[in-house]
Amino acid sequence: MGTTVILAEKPSVAKNIADALKIKNKKDGYFEGDQYIITWAFGHLLQLFDAKDYDSKMLRWKMENFPFIPNQFKYKVKTNPRNNQRADAGVSKQLKTIGKLMKRNDVDTIISACDFDREGQLIGDSIISNINPGKKVYRLLLNEWTQQEVIEGLKKVRLNEEMRPLGDAGLSRQWADWVIGINLTSVATLKYQKGKGKALNIGRVLLPTLKIIYDRDKEIKQFVPEDYFKLQATLETKDNQEFQAVYVEGKQEKFKAQQPLGEIQKQLKDKSALVIDKHVERKKEFPPLLFNLSNLQGHITNKYKGWTSDKVLKVAQSLYEKKLITYPRTSSIALEESLVGKTAKVLQMITEDLPYKDEVTFVKSKRVFNNSKVESHSAIIPTYVKPKKLTSDQQIVYDAIKNRLIMQFMKPAEYEETKLLLKVKGISLKGIFVAKGKVQLIEGWKKVERMVTKDTLLPPIDVNEELLIINTELTAHTTKPPKYHTEKTLLRVMETCGKSYREEDSEALLGAILSGFSIGTPATRAETIKKLKDIGYITSESKNLLVTDLGRKLVETFPISELFDLEFTGRLEKTLSDIERKIVTKDQFLSFVFDFTNKAVATVKSDQDVLIQEITSQKKSTEVLGKCPICGNAIIEGTKGFGCSNWKNGCKFVVWKNDKYLAAMKKRVTKTMVKSLLKDKVVYVKGLTSKKGNKFNAYLSYEKNKDNAYFSWRMEFKK
Template structure:
């Protein structure tokens, strides 16, 4: 008997076939004595469209939403160019997989899709669609080298053990469908315009909070108020005639508001000398940045090389993974599982051969590299023992970054001396002190791997008690700069942590500086699952925001477009713009994966949120003024609608806004019970005055006690209910 192995992609199927020494390739699969190895092309199935459940959903109508099916169904995915027809390649492959599973000589199936939430769903949705009854097993690998494939085949799990991962994957899939279909539809109907000019307003669980991050930074820059301060730079000369620069400090600060004060000190310094009152030399050690996870790799590459996007980095890394050159790239971890010690040693021995610093590379097991407590599903990205050949330039850039970061972990620690010299001038008008800081590299260590240049300030040899002459002084004006626009590098960082535990000042540093600052705090956020999206989807989210026109790039900067800004400002379901809310949803999915939370409870939360959000959008009138409607033929304009500015006309039973098709609810009923209770009727003249002045006055009104009085009536919207109500103001 045989087993069918289903890989996620053809390239991975070939790696498995090669490892199992299966040479016989047929149309759509490899045929071996014990195994039939076939493949998907990512998702071969997709969830039904709304119109597949109900043909009345073909034309979007506001009253049809919210729309949540009682049971979700899958179909063969649509053609990429024409959504009305089936993807022929997917249909052919699905039929082939089904025929292999149904063969009489097949007694089981092995799922060999990627070991993550999405990979689990890619195979499981097929098994659900086929209603497979034969035993299903799971191979869980972090790389597709021959050695690992054989080891994985010897340690298969039952696919039923992966139920929590399946629940998280399908829960994510259904949540995004429900939110996307419902909120995109009603938002497009409400805000997208009409007719041929209508724009689709895309709304998504991950799209909007990511857009909000970029919007917030844009607004911060826009509202930034420039300010300045002053510094006094003073040059001293050592006995060896070496000049060096110091900064003047008072109360531990070198920043001064008044230039005149520093100008005065500068004048006093002319011809003076100072004495070295303190000299401190401290030896420091500097460790390399940790191994790459996907977000850090994307940040590093997009920052270092022009024209790269996060999406491109992921695609290149995925290709290297499928070619067996690197481990699984879609990871959030920056450390390795402790069980990978022997494998890491083997990889290191292989890739260090021939390096100019080979003799400095020594395998050491440390908690900085191997730590089970900090691994989230997958270990960090590393090279495999397979040495690549024939890489493209793009592949070389990504592979070398991963290889170098791995090698750095097993190099000597970089060491340097940090010197701080404090100088005092003996003059009561100069109460502060002059400080110079410098640094000297003692051991290059891991820094030789990428030839990282330093711009260290090297100070001359001076001793405590030594007198130094002032050679020059200068007052410098420093203008505070606004924060920089987000780049893909900084955006990925915020998405990864939902902005938690991340000190903004680190973000504002020079873009050329290393990316993985604040690592420990970031890891804590990642380990809790509190993030936007997953390592696999963040790049896709950024790309989608560009594609749908919510953001644009300017150099490496990401900036919101007018459409993007408008969506953030007017979208009424504010939870979807909230980083913490979205982070909690992602945390819940992570908890489902771990068996701590039930899929059904998560989906009920999503359904309630969607229903409430649909109602908020339906009653939102913030953009109604953008629709311009002409007075229908044969009718006369009574006045302008106070909500949207379009004409109000008289109908048979009411006076109403002509913009009703786009959702304007402004209506005054002729037989209004409230007005009738005062013995009055709604007339054309009354409505004209109301629309012109915002209120209309009545005399001889009758109260319930029979008293007569005069009052102004206003017709105002209740913001909580969305409906208009009358209010009264007495005329004295």
């Protein structure tokens, strides 16, 4: 029997496979055992040709060179991130190693063990077809990298040829994004930008995501606040217990006019009210469903300061590679029914030390195990491997995933809701007073994350009981504008393509998400949000995402409206999913994309000349702002901060421009602040903003930490 080469997507995964097969013999770029050789990629080792690689005339951007669509798409070794004119040396070396291994005479079988998704298929296929070893190729499709799964999975490998539709979807996505991105970024930059050094980035997923934030910002700017009024009464029972009730007419408790409520208020003096109805309802509250990637990102970015969707994905990926959680890039919120036995074991492991483990009962429920709600990969859950050492970031993400699984097997939370209807005696009113109370009876799954339900308690009261009105209050309110998007709300809109739903809502809508009708994929959404920030189309203030002036101008100027349309982008993403299902072919999809690109380029060319962005070349300032507190050399301004000119010799002193401590108080570090700090060791800063939104002034100093080489801000209110 010959030797088998297994190609993993990353070195850490290759090590997991080697560990599972008890192969300890590590060589340069691979592990070698008796039967298996395990090697690895570093994600994509090959990338598509740049336009200039096909034709030297494309070295310079000229309007007449576009549209540019190659007859055949070609690949080259991934370029060095610091110098895109050269192939990356590490990548070239690893590609040669993989090639030698696959072409060895004793090797008769190749197994691609890259991630079981569109990108993973593309990574494996591109490397193997580039090497062209002429051997039989199989596919290892796993949801986790635990020893048990690896050994079982190797017994059930599939022919790689069977994965052609998944590979076609990956190629279609890659080629379509290249064609749309290269052509429209180039012509948009030539048409709407003055000056060189940057480009106006145009992308299939970037633009609709930008439009979501633009639309919300516009809604907030155009919002006209309206005043409204409410009338509240405080009532007292026979045994001197007090509670509040609100005046309601029909279903209306907010009134536009103050005067009629004022007239009612005058009539209530020294009056009593009769309880005409009491409605008590016991309600159940079920836990939120298991995490898919978007929900996990939304949960963490909303709960913890300083987290982005991109960071959540990176941390989840590291837990996956450590064999601690299942595949994170999933859109499913349920588990495959075949995972019942495995989940029971995992649940036992993660609850064995819990003080309330007796309240956790494993059951096979449709809420958790449901094949119709699973697409490719099940929801994210822990594996049976117990974590040993986790960083604080890994602990946050692991605990969220672990807790969400435990919640599914605890009792629903139960509470009692009481509603009292009260009629004022002795006067004729259109409306009545309504009092509501809520009491939690069973904590259930809320115990897992110590979620506290705010109870509004009503005293024990019966129908026909008479109560004294001891106080009334007429309050003025103003309608509030919609809230800015956060990463959590933006991810939800991207995932559902703009259709909002509550967790237990519309099966059809969940079906649409699972069938791929969305903006981007779970794997790419975080990257899209990060890119929008990096290229300056959006910015973040605290958790809020806001459109920048550049982003706004682009939305209002760029004439290809389809690229801003959620439906259009959703249909494109749905078509990619349909390629995976063999409903649409790669050629049909690409033919549509190429035709769209040709028309879009023509539209941009014939559009009126408008300036969206002007790039002015700025000379670097070498102004000395003061002496470095560490080494005494000059402090000068850089693009991201004010740092020591002696940095090449290892001096690490720097004051970052968008320092997180100050950003939390809505302040950016300025040149003037740095000069004062270096001269006087302290600076008086006006207009800082507290968490509650109040403005204040304070003295700030920038002092070296005792236990490391870094500096931290200190605040004082009196000098």
